[in-house]
Amino acid sequence: MSDQAADPATEAFVAHRNLLFTVAYEMLGSAADAEDVLQETWLRWVKVDLDQVRDHRAYLVRITTRQALNRLRAMSRRKESYVGSWLPEPVLTAPDVAEDVELAESMSMALMLVLETLTPTERAVFVLREAFDVSYDEIAAAVDKSPAAVRQIAHRARLHVDARRPRAAVSASEARAVLERFRQALETGNLQSVLDVLAPDVVLMADGGGVKQAVLRPVTGADKVVRMTIGKLAQLEGTLTCEPTVVNGNPALLLRLDGEIDGVMALKMENSIITGVYYVRNPAKLTHLESETTPTLR
Structure with a gap:
């Protein structure tokens, strides 16, 4: 370990690992793929002549x-044959991440779904510029475009995202309060209590990946969403519990069936009311919910 600690390449990689994971995760929406990207990055990094590198982070x-x-680009082809709705892979984060407004928003399910509507290059440019404040010159070197082209791409992507992101931010404390009301309503099966915290045009998306039962297309409207959530949860065999947690830097519900993780519900909120419910049940996307991930923008 002492030899490894003294190795400049290893020291630099370890020092920036959380940042690199966050960059890859926000670009991909998949923690498993982000981990693979880090492995690929490491294999290339150890072959670099560090004497020729001025800025290790960049x-x-x-x-x-x-x-x-x-x-x-490869994932885009995989998603074309995906069964049902595709949702980002949720990651468990520490409660204090929810207090970092910038980080919490950049990792939120709601924003990451908006990023899915960008082209790969637009997404890379937007993430690097807006979330990580990378210079246009550095982004240009990363995406093989001119700085002028990157500025145009960033402007176009920003307009696209701004037109679709939540209009009114909700504080972490407000989000926790709404989440608690939603949790109690789900556990008691009280239809009216669920309706009280849902926007009339709320949208439910569920991701079972063709492995677990889930609605195949988005469901819109409070009445329909209530019937789907309460009705489907009631059909599960076993003891269901809803545990408040923090996923992607935002309050969420971890659903356990007889003590085992069955899924996670992330919420999109505006004006202290739920406008989006994102329910991930695909077992392949639940592997990063047992231990905390430490994201960072710097």
Whole structure:
């Protein structure tokens, strides 16, 4: 370990690992793929002549971005044959991440779904510029575009995202209060209590990946969403519990069936009311809910 600690390449990679994971995760929406990107980044990083690298952080971000872009293009083809709605893979984060407004928003399910509507290059440019404040010159080097082209892409992506992101931010304390009301309503099966915290045009999306039962298409409207959530949960065999947690830097519900993780519900909130419910049941996307991930923007 002492030899490893003294190795400059290892020290630099370890120092920036959480940042690199966050970059890859926000580009891909998949923690498993982000981990693979980090492995690919490491294999390339150890072959670099560090004497020729002025800024280790910038160079590592550049490698990570290129590997993530390659994987993002491959994932786009995989999603075309995905069964039902595709939702980002949720990651368990520490409660204090929810207090970091910038980080919490950049990782939120709601924003990451908006990012799904961008092209791979637009997503890379938007994430690097808006979330990580990377310079246009550095982004240009990472995506093989001119700085002028990157500025245009960033402007276009920003307009696209701003037109679709939540209008009114909800504080972490407000979000926890709404989440608690939603949790109690689900556990008691009180239809009216669920309706009270849902916007009339709330949208439910569920991701079972063709493995677990889930609605195949988005469901819109409070009445329909209530019937789907209360009705489907009531059909589960076993003892269901809803545990408040923090997923992607935002309050969420971890659903356990007889003590085993069955899924997670992330919520989109505006004006202290729920406008989106994202229910992930695909077992392959629940592996990062047992231990905390430590994201960072810096």
